[in-house]
Amino acid sequence: xxxxxxxxxxxxxxxxxxxxxxxxxxxxxxxxxxxxxxxxxxxxxxxxxxxxxxxxxxxxxxxxxxxxxxxxxxxxxxxxxxxxxxxxxxxxxxxxxxxxxxxxxxxxxxxxxxxxxxxxxxxxxxxxxxxxxxxxxxxxxxxxxxxxxxxxxxxxxxxxxxxxxxxxxxxxxxxxxxxxxxxxxxxxxxxxxxxxxxxxxxxxxxxxxxxxxxxxxxxxxxxxxxxxxxxxxxxxxxxxxxxxxxxxxxxxxxxxxxxxxxxxxxxxxxxxxxxxxxxxxxxxxxxxxxxxxxxxxxxxxxxxxxxxxxxxxxxxxxxxxxxxxxxx
Amino acid sequence: xxxxxxxxxxxxxxxxxxxxxxxxxxxxxxxxxxxxxxxxxxxxxxxxxxxxxxxxxxxxxxxxxxxxxxxxxxxxxxxxxxxxxxxxxxxxxxxxxxxxxxxxxxxxxxxxxxxxxxxxxxxxxxxxxxxxxxxxxxxxxxxxxxxxxxxxxxxxxxxxxxxxxxxxxxxxxxxxxxxxxxxxxxxxxxxxxxxxxxxxxxxxxxxxxxxxxxxxxxxxxxxxxxxxxxxxxxxxxxxxxxxxxxxxxxxxxxxxxxxxxxxxxxxxxxxxxxxxxxxxxxxxxxxxxxxxxxxxxxxxxxxxxxxxxxxxxxxxxxxxxxxxxxxxxxxxxxxxxxxxxxxxxxxxxxxxxxxxxxxxxxxxxxxxxxxxxxxxxxxxxxxxxxxxxxxxxxxxxxxxxxxxxxxxxxxxxxxxxxxxxxxxxxxxxxxxxxxxxxxxxxxxxxxxxxxxxxxxxxxxxxxx
Numbered sequence: 001x002x003x004x005x006x007x008x009x010x011x012x013x014x015x016x017x018x019x020x021x022x023x024x025x026x027x028x029x030x031x032x033x034x035x036x037x038x039x040x041x042x043x044x045x046x047x048x049x050x051x052x053x054x055x056x057x058x059x060x061x062x063x064x065x066x067x068x069x070x071x072x073x074x075x076x077x078x079x080x081x082x083x084x085x086x087x088x089x090x091x092x093x094x095x096x097x098x099x100x101x102x103x104x105x106x107x108x109x110x111x112x113x114x115x116x117x118x119x120x121x122x123x124x125x126x127x128x129x130x131x132x133x134x135x136x137x138x139x140x141x142x143x144x145x146x147x148x149x150x151x152x153x154x155x156x157x158x159x160x161x162x163x164x165x166x167x168x169x170x171x172x173x174x175x176x177x178x179x180x181x182x183x184x185x186x187x188x189x190x191x192x193x194x195x196x197x198x199x200x201x202x203x204x205x206x207x208x209x210x211x212x213x214x215x216x217x218x219x220x221x222x223x224x225x226x227x228x229x230x231x232x233x234x235x236x237x238x239x240x241x242x243x244x245x246x247x248x249x250x251x252x253x254x255x256x257x258x259x260x261x262x263x264x265x266x267x268x269x270x271x272x273x274x275x276x277x278x279x280x281x282x283x284x285x286x287x288x289x290x291x292x293x294x295x296x297x298x299x300x301x302x303x304x305x306x307x308x309x310x311x312x313x314x315x316x317x318x319x320x321x322x323x324x325x326x327x328x
Numbered sequence: 329x330x331x332x333x334x335x336x337x338x339x340x341x342x343x344x345x346x347x348x349x350x351x352x353x354x355x356x357x358x359x360x361x362x363x364x365x366x367x368x369x370x371x372x373x374x375x376x377x378x379x380x381x382x383x384x385x386x387x388x389x390x391x392x393x394x395x396x397x398x399x400x401x402x403x404x405x406x407x408x409x410x411x412x413x414x415x416x417x418x419x420x421x422x423x424x425x426x427x428x429x430x431x432x433x434x435x436x437x438x439x440x441x442x443x444x445x446x447x448x449x450x451x452x453x454x455x456x457x458x459x460x461x462x463x464x465x466x467x468x469x470x471x472x473x474x475x476x477x478x479x480x481x482x483x484x485x486x487x488x489x490x491x492x493x494x495x496x497x498x499x500x501x502x503x504x505x506x507x508x509x510x511x512x513x514x515x516x517x518x519x520x521x522x523x524x525x526x527x528x529x530x531x532x533x534x535x536x537x538x539x540x541x542x543x544x545x546x547x548x549x550x551x552x553x554x555x556x557x558x559x560x561x562x563x564x565x566x567x568x569x570x571x572x573x574x575x576x577x578x579x580x581x582x583x584x585x586x587x588x589x590x591x592x593x594x595x596x597x598x599x600x601x602x603x604x605x606x607x608x609x610x611x612x613x614x615x616x617x618x619x620x621x622x623x624x625x626x627x628x629x630x631x632x633x634x635x636x637x638x639x640x641x642x643x644x645x646x647x648x649x650x651x652x653x654x655x656x657x658x659x660x661x662x663x664x665x666x667x668x669x670x671x672x673x674x675x676x677x678x679x680x681x682x683x684x685x686x687x688x689x690x691x692x693x694x695x696x697x698x699x700x701x702x703x704x705x706x707x708x709x710x711x712x713x714x715x716x717x718x719x720x721x722x723x724x725x726x727x728x729x730x731x732x733x734x735x736x737x738x739x740x741x742x743x744x745x746x747x748x749x750x751x752x753x754x755x756x757x758x759x760x761x762x763x764x765x766x767x768x769x770x771x772x773x774x775x776x777x778x779x780x781x782x783x784x785x786x787x788x789x790x791x792x
Contacts, residue, residue, distance in 0.1 A: 006659040007670040009758055011744030012686075012693045013341060013498070017751040019702055076699065118700035118752070268704040273716065324714035324736055325336060325572060326582040 019117070023077035025217045029208035030084050030263065036201040041092035044146035051096045053083030055103030063112050070116075078117045082106050085125035088199075088259060089303070090132070092146045094139050101135075102128040122310045123270045126303045133303070160199065162255045163299040165246065174243035202258040209262040218266045221275050225282025226261035226289075227252055233290040245294060256302035257289070264302075270310045277316035284309045331536055333563035334573035335580075337712035339745045341566055341666070343537050344498040347623040347632035352505050354636045355649065357429050361404050361640035362414055363389065365423040367679040368465040369472045370396030375425055381408045386435035386614050388461075389425050398473045399463035400425075401614040403638035405433035417643075417662055417669055417676040424677065427640070438613045444512050445610035446552060448523050455524050455609055462608030463615045463680070468492050468569065468598030469667065471681040474605065477597070478524045480590045486525040487593030490578050491518050491602055493534040493541060494562055494569035497664025500684050502619040503599050505634045507534065507541035510603060511548035517602030519554040520609050525595060529556040531578050532599070537564045566666060567743040571596045573712050585739050615639070615680055622646070624687030626656035637678055643685060644674045650685075657687035658694065665693075666744045696753040707746035707756055713739045717746035717756040724763040729770055737763045738771060 038045050060079040064072045073079075086102050106128030114120040133140045143160050168178040212218045230251050237245035251257060256264075265271060265285055272278045285305045292301020366372040371394030383389060383402040390400035406429045413421040434440060449455055460475035480486055491514070495503040507514065518530045532549070534542050546559045562568055562577055572583050574596055581592040589596055597605075600618065607613040622633040631651050643662070647653055653660070660671040663683055671685070707717035715736055723731045737760060746756040 003653075005657070005671075006690075006693060007672045008659075008695065009670070009761070010668060010742070011666045011748045011757070012659060012661055012668065012670065012688055013665040013748065014696070014753070015339065015341070015749045017706070017749065018696065018753070019699055019751050022702070022704065022751055073699075078702075116700060118702045268702050273703060273705040273708060273718070321735075322708050322711075322714045322716055323336065324585075325576070325712065325739065326584045326587070327714075327736065327739075 019076040019078065022217055023081050025212060025215050026081050026263070027077065027084065029212045029217075030081075030088070032204035032207045033088065033201055033259070034084065036204045037088070037092075038148075039150045040148040040200055041146045042148040045092040045148075047096060048090055048092055048094060048099055049084065049087040051099045052087035052090070052103055053080055055100045056080070056083035056086070056107050059103060059107040060112065063108060064116065068112070068116075073116055076117060079107065082111070082124045082128075085259075085263060086128045089125065089129040089256070091140065091143050093142050093144050098132060098136055098139055102132045104128075105131040118269055120269055121313075122307055123264055123267050126264055126306055130303050130307060160255065160299070161250075162293070166299040169244065175246060176243065199255055199259060202253045205258040205262050212266075219275070219278075222266050222271055222278045222282040223261040225279045226265055226286045227257065229283045229286025230257060230261075230290055233286065237290075237294060251290070251293065255293075255300040260285070260289070260302035260306055264306050265309075270306075270313060272313050272316040272320065274317070274320040274322055277313075277320035280320070281309050281312065281316055284312065331561045331563045332533075332577045333565050333568065334570075334576040334712060335582075336714050337710050337745060338565045338567065338573070339710050339748055340564070341498050341748065343564065344623075344625065344665075345501050345504065345537070346499070346629055347501045347621050347634060348504055348538075350501070350505070350629070350632055350634045352509055352619055352634045352636050355638070355641065355646065357404060357432065357638065358641055358645045359429055360409070360642075361427050361429060361638065362424045362642060362677040363400060363403065363427065363640040364414075364416065364677055364679050365390055365393075365400060365425070366416070367400065367471060367639070367681065368398040368463075369470055370394060370398075372423060373397060373400045375411045375423065377408045377411065377425060379408050379410055382406075383408060383427060384433045384435050386438050386612075386616060388614075392473075396473055396476055398465050399461060399614070401463055401616050402427060403616040403640045404429045406430040415673050415676060417671055417673060419673050439611040440613075444516070446516055448516075448519055449609065452524050455520060458609045458612075459524075459605055462604070462613070464601065464604045464608050465615065465680050466598060467600035467604065467618060467681055467683075468571075468596075469663070469681065469683075470571075471679075474597065474601055477595060478521060480525070480595070484590045485593060486528045486590065486595045488579055488595070489518065489521055489525055489528055489530040490574055490594060490596045491530060491532040491599055492569050492571075492574055492596055493532055493538075493545065493599040494574060495538070496535060496564070496566045496568040496570075497666055497668070498566075499623050499625075499686050500621050500664050501623070502621045502634055502683055504538050504541050506603055506619055507538070507599055508544050511541075511544040512552060513606045514545070514599050514602045515548045515552050515554065515557060516610065517604070517606035518557055518597075519552070520605055521595075521597060521602065522554070522556065527556070528593075528595075530558070532557065532559045533562050533568075533574055533578055534559060535562045535564045535568055566745070567712055567741070570712060570741055570743060572741065585736060618678075618680060618682060620646070620678065620682050621684040621686075622650045623684065624654060624657060624689070625692045626689045627654045627687060637682070639680055639682075640677050642675055642677050643671065646678070647674065647685060654687055656689045658690035659688045661686040661688060666748065667742065695755075698754050699752045701752050701754060704751060706749045706751065710745035710749040712743060712745060713741060715740060715760075717750075717760060718754075720763055721754060721756050721759045724759045729766055732763050733767045733770065738767045740764045 056079040061074045106124035110124040110127035231248045234251040238247040288305035289301040373390035377389045384405045387402045410426040414424040416422045464474040465471040575594045661668040
């Protein structure tokens with residue numbers, strides 16, 4: 001043997017998956033929802049998406065190369081995913097410099113200081129979003145729709161269904177009155193719920209999620225637990241008093257329920273590894289989100305619910321393990 | 329029954345059985361063969377010949393070196409040139425008997441005819457003696473001496489003999505070819521082993537991607553009509569042919585950690601072993617031949633082969649005979665791509681358990697650089713033992729042997745599913761193999777200490 005041959009232990013082949021290929025699949029899965037939001041909110045939405053993604057990628061590149069003196073991890077596309085998810089949580093009318101601050105918090109506070117991809121405790125996009133929500137409440141809740149490429153039948157200016165409802169309830173009206181006053185039709189929410197990019201179309205998000213399931217990128221347990229818990233809680237409460245508590249369909253199709261359950265709660269890094277742990281984590285998110293929606297001062301609680309449950313992941317990983325072969 | 333499979337983990341690599349249509353060819357003899365003394369699990373065999381001795385095909389040239397060991401026979405006729413250490417596949421020195429080939433004179437006791445002998449001998453002890461004397465070892469990979477496996481310890485009863493025709497490793501086709509070409513001999517071998525085990529039923533497990541083998545084996549079972557033998561179709565899934573996984577798939581039972589298959593009433597034998605048992609018992613032919621596949625991911629089918637080879641033929645001779653190492657090859661592997669061993673020394677000789685020379689191209693086999701774990705859990709989903717490779721990897725890095733034992737690092741079967749499926753290309757199995765070695769050391773030391781303490785207590789009690 002004159003030529004040199006590789007000698008290494010088994011296995012000698014690989015499934016040809018990589019972090020990059022997984023992130024690429026997530027990006028593809030987000031495309032339907034991005035398309036709907038761009039059609040609905042036009043150039044402004046495109047700009048928010050572009051600024052968010054570019055900021056995340058450039059910040060990650062700059063920090064890894066210049067401050068951490070490591071090989072850049074931009075190539076794994078995780079910064080692109082963070083940028084997209086952050087943008088999908090923002091109103092299209094938001095000033096672009098605020099988008100940059102959100103990207104900065106996501107990448108330079110939530111992600112890289114912990115050691116970069118795989119090491120962060122909190123979901124970077126949600127951390128960025130929550131930081132903006134508490135720092136710039138006015139801009140973050142300015143839901144005046146920017147001019148889109150297609151007309152939106154359900155859009156009400158100035159508020160998402162969830163926040164409009166919170167105001168209506170405070171002023172003493174009931175849910176049926178509210179729905180009628182705004183001309184809401186629950187069925188149309190599946191495709192168009194008049195909110196941020198990630199909240200506008202539950203149907204487009206579901207479509208993308210089915211792609212992830214087919215590609216075996218994620219397993220369905222966490223979203224099923226989150227959405228199932230939200231459905232059960234809203235069924236119980238709306239059953240008791242439908243005038244004050246919103247119903248199952250309303251809760252699943254509005255706000256960040258779908259985006260959170262399908263794409264944020266399933267983030268590998270910040271969710272438990274075992275199936276049982278994942279289910280408990282999902283139930284926790286569902287309970288906290290519904291409690292905030294019903295009893296909190298914020299109209300929406302998905303982000304807070306996911307961040308809070310992120311804290312429990314190390315414990316859930318310690319307590320719950322896989323079933324092992326030959327060990328009862 | 330529908331198609332069966334094991335209950336947890338597993339991966340689905342492309343089966344790449346490009347050489348499936350290549351009929352078995354007999355490999356010509358080289359001028360010199362080198363017969364290894366360590367062709368089986370357990371103690372190496374002790375050579376019984378000296379330089380200058382004349383030997384014939386099938387003559388015993390080494391005896392077992394312990395309880396778990398096996399006889400070794402001369403695969404050729406000729407003159408013993410040397411009994412000396414020689415490098416094996418990995419480059420470690422192992423005692424070999426070097427024989428210069430002269431003619432092809434067989435021991436007259438061996439029945440070389442093609443006639444099928446279907447009558448099963450009555451005497452179990454005599455059958456076992458023949459299997460032992462023929463040096464038969466498990467040909468599914470572990471090369472565990474077959475007569476030991478067929479002699480359950482007192483109090484243990486075999487409830488099912490499982491014949492392993494899964495051949496779940498991609499690329500390999502040697503088991504497939506013998507199931508297609510010699511199904512009746514395999515079935516007779518199974519009936520012989522059934523007899524030894526006291527007449528338990530026998531299930532022949534074959535994966536669904538081998539319809540020709542399923543057809544030929546089913547036909548042989550029907551034609552020969554031995555009671556209690558059936559062919560069971562298995563789903564295509566790696567590592568279906570792992571002993572513990574096959575027991576789980578066929579019997580829906582799981583072997584306890586540290587236990588043996590016989591604890592759940594299972595005895596697993598490879599189809600090639602069954603063929604060797606047939607030849608040993610019905611034909612008096614010791615285990616001196618086996619079938620090996622020459623294949624690869626970027627070589628034309630015309631250069632792929634299934635060879636019937638004499639044990640002791642150097643790999644380099646086989647490779648030359650098959651047309652040399654293809655230019656596309658970046659790695660040479662003995663065995664399958666999931667569990668085979670990289671060949672660092674092509675002068676190494678074939679042994680009883682040799683199953684292939686596999687050429688993989690740079691693109692197929694080059695490891696990618698390791699990146700951060702993204703905690704996707706794909707390794708845990710893939711592990712057929714239900715372990716958490718990501719966790720074991722971390723625990724090994726911090727050297728926590730207690731936690732490694734608690735998390736069952738010692739149960740790892742080294743199938744490679746974790747590393748195969750890791751998107752971050754973390755060398756999980758490399759680390760876990762080390763961890764397993766250390767944990768096994770701790771367990772053995774503890775057992776030895778407990779035994780010593782018990783003996784000391786006994787001695788003290790007797791002294792009183």
